Amino acid sequence: GAVVSQHPSRVICKSGTSVKIECRSLDFQATTMFWYRQFPKKSLMLMATSNEGSKATYEQGVEKDKFLINHASLTLSTLTVTSAHPEDSSFYICSAPSTTGGWETQYFGPGTRLLVL
Amino acid sequence: GENVEQHPSTLSVQEGDSAVIKCTYSDSASNYFPWYKQELGKRPQLIIDIRSNVGEKKDQRIAVTLNKTAKHFSLHITETQPEDSAVYFCAASLPGSSYKLIFGSGTRLLVRP
Numbered sequence: 001g002a003v004v005s006q007h008p009s010r011v012i013c014k015s016g017t018s019v020k021i022e023c024r025s026l027d028f029q030a031t032t033m034f035w036y037r038q039f040p041k042k043s044l045m046l047m048a049t050s051n052e053g054s055k056a057t058y059e060q061g062v063e064k065d066k067f068l069i070n071h072a073s074l075t076l077s078t079l080t081v082t083s084a085h086p087e088d089s090s091f092y093i094c095s096a097p098s099t100t101g102g103w104e105t106q107y108f109g110p111g112t113r114l115l116v117l
Numbered sequence: 118g119e120n121v122e123q124h125p126s127t128l129s130v131q132e133g134d135s136a137v138i139k140c141t142y143s144d145s146a147s148n149y150f151p152w153y154k155q156e157l158g159k160r161p162q163l164i165i166d167i168r169s170n171v172g173e174k175k176d177q178r179i180a181v182t183l184n185k186t187a188k189h190f191s192l193h194i195t196e197t198q199p200e201d202s203a204v205y206f207c208a209a210s211l212p213g214s215s216y217k218l219i220f221g222s223g224t225r226l227l228v229r230p
Contacts (some may be wrong), residue, residue, distance in 0.1 A: 032216060043206060044161065044220045060118075093160065097216040106151070106216055108160040 002028050002098035006109035013084055014117055021079045021112045023050075023094030029074035030096035034106070035067070038091040050077040050094075084116040119144040121209050123221030131229050136197050138224045140207035141189040149210035150183060150190045151218070156203045164205075165192070197228045 003026040013019050023033055031052045036044040048069055049057040056069035066088075068080040077096075081088050093111040097104055120143040130136050142150075151166035167174045167181045167190065174181050178197075183190040194201055204225050208218040 034217065041225075043222045046217070046219065049217060104149075104216065105163060105166070106218060107163075108153075110160045111158075113158075 002096070002105070002107045004094065004096050004107045004109040006094055006112050008112060009110060010113040010115075012115045012117065015085055016083055019081045019084055019114060021081075021092055021094075021114075023077045023079070023096070023109050025075045025096045025098070025107075028096075028098045030077075030098070031074060033071065033077040033094055033096045035069065035077075035079050036093045036095065038093060038111075040091075044093065047079075050079075052077075081114065084114070086116045089114055089116045119147060119209055119211050119219045121207060121219050121221040123207050123224060125224060126222065127225045127227070129227045129229060130197055132197060132199060134197055136192075136194045136201070136226055136228075138192045138205055138207070138226075139189060140191070140209075140221050141187075142209040142219075143188070144209070144211070145185070145188060147209040147211065150181070151208050152181060152192050153206045153208065153220075154203045155206065155223075161206060194226075197226075199228050199230050202226055202228045 005024045007022045033050040035047045038044050047062045050069045050071040052071040058064045071077045094109045095106045097106050123140045148169040153161035154164045155161045165179050167183050178195045180193040204223045206223050207221040211217045
């Protein structure tokens with residue numbers, strides 16, 4: 001099946017610094033990837049759609065200058081949390097669609113737990 | 118935009134009993150409805166999905182039903198086992214893309230041994 005990886009799995013940073021999270025599709029190509037944010041015991045909130053070769057599309061209420069997305073290749077999307085603050089602490093998960101098996105299915109990465117001190 | 122509501126938020130059942138989780142969606146143009154299982158600290162895993170041209174789909178102990186007229190779909194787990202304990206999320210695709218998903222709020226299922 002399709003495999004999506006994320007790096008790092010967890011990161012602790014000081015307030016005001018920037019953090020980059022990578023999302024990779026390991027055995028398939030993805031022109032589109034999605035970034036979600038999940039608070040403890042809450043649902044997945046779609047933040048943005050990452051598009052290879054063009055600008056990301058952000059959901060309403062998500063600051064594009066705060067969460068920079070770059071879809072550098074058909075297998076890599078990065079999310080950079082700029083000038084991180086404690087309220088940015090969360091579980092960030094990416095996903096990528098694949099037609100492995102004949103049907104379109106969305107596969108999730110393992111997530112990155114960000115803690116901003 | 119699309120809105121997905123999920124009930125109940127928590128569900129406790131005895132091992133061997135059935136569990137049912139229900140979701141409603143707002144946009145009648147949505148055409149893809151997956152269900153994900155998420156264990157603590159792990160990634161969501163697809164367990165079953167259904168498309169709008171099908172009313173029911175079954176995979177061993179798991180089944181999903183879809184009522185397009187009423188805009189609701191349900192997850193049914195039979196013969197529950199302790200390892201079924203997890204958080205379950207329903208989702209609906211936005212029109213125009215079977216990839217972009219809007220998730221329900223989740224149901225925490227506890228299967229008591």
